[in-house]
Amino acid sequence: xLKLEDFGTIFLIASLVGSLIIASPALAxxxxxxxxxRFSELYILGPNHMAEDYPFNVKAGETYKIYLGVANHxxxxxYYALYVKFRNQTELLPNSTNGSPSPLPTLYEYRLLLxxxxxxxxxxxxxxxxxxxxxxxxxxESLTINDIVLHVDKMVSWDSENEGxxxxxxxxxxxxDTEGFRFHDRFVGIWLNMTV
Numbered sequence: 001x002l003k004l005e006d007f008g009t010i011f012l013i014a015s016l017v018g019s020l021i022i023a024s025p026a027l028a029x030x031x032x033x034x035x036x037x038r039f040s041e042l043y044i045l046g047p048n049h050m051a052e053d054y055p056f057n058v059k060a061g062e063t064y065k066i067y068l069g070v071a072n073h074x075x076x077x078x079y080y081a082l083y084v085k086f087r088n089q090t091e092l093l094p095n096s097t098n099g100s101p102s103p104l105p106t107l108y109e110y111r112l113l114l115x116x117x118x119x120x121x122x123x124x125x126x127x128x129x130x131x132x133x134x135x136x137x138x139x140x141e142s143l144t145i146n147d148i149v150l151h152v153d154k155m156v157s158w159d160s161e162n163e164g165x166x167x168x169x170x171x172x173x174x175x176x177d178t179e180g181f182r183f184h185d186r187f188v189g190i191w192l193n194m195t196v
Contacts, residue, residue, distance in 0.1 A: 040078070041071035042173045042186040045121075057195045060128050066190070068171060069121040072114035079176035080184075084108040084124070084145060087168050088156045094172055094187045101172050101183040107152070108145045126169065131194055138165035138194045156194060164193040 045067040046053035055064035072078045083106040087093070094102045112120045124146060131140040138156045142149055156165045170189025174181040 036075075038074045040074060040080070040173060040175065040184060040186060041069070042082075042171065042188055043069045044171070044188050044190060045069065054190050055126070056191065056193055058128055058192045059195055060130055063125055063127045065123055065125050067121055067123055068110070069119065070112065070114065070173065071119045072116055074175075075116055077113060077115045077118075079113050080111070081174040081176070081181050082110040082112070083172045083174060085170055085172065086143070086152055086154065087170070088154055089159060089166055089168075090157075093168075093170065093189075094183065094185070096185065099183060099185045101174075102170070102187075107143075107150050108148065128194070133165070133194070140167065140194065164195075167192050167194065 043051075044054070045051060047055075047065040047067075049067055054066065058064060068082065070080055070082060072080075083101075085102055085104045086107055087102070087104055091104055092102050094100065110122065114120055125144075127144045128140060129142045129144055129149065131138055136158045138158075140152055140154045140156065142151045144150065154167065156167055158164075159166055168189045168191050170187055173184045173186035175184040
């Protein structure tokens with residue numbers, strides 16, 4: 001049998017639950033919304049704006065085109081730097097384990113400010129102005145990115161297993177925060193085979 005104190009307890013619990021239900025729409029104005037996973041996308045598309053037909057066998061004097069893209073899902077506007085770097089088979093890529101960028105110099109860069117949900121894409125044209133080949137080495141003196149000639153003086157050794165002189169153009173994504181730009185642990189690249 002219920003006592004008068006039991007009705008008081010039930011009334012108190014019902015009042016608290018009712019108050020929370022009534023107040024919940026008002027609380028939404030004061031509590032921050034739940035934010036899903038925050039991340040940035042970095043991608044490369046081929047010359048037809050598809051994830052295919054990337055240049056591979058490249059020749060001196062010919063121009064190749066790819067598209068670079070960045071998408072912001074960081075829940076706020078974000079300032080990015082996209083660094084273009086170039087390496088042979090023995091030079092270092094960024095280290096995903098410790099989140100450090102490649103020590104190679106930046107050849108070209110893009111700066112962009114994207115709102116949350118924003119997407120940026122831009123074409124990148126690439127040509128190899130001259131390279132000298134011998135039996136075991138290929139020396140690349142310069143390349144052109146978006147009509148800017150860059151002197152790289154890069155030596156590439158013959159890869160007998162894959163039969164070619166392979167280089168890689170890659171792109172590091174950096175993000176701006178209170179301490180300046182820092183590597184955002186995102187990078188993509190494509191391999192190229194220097195041919196006669």
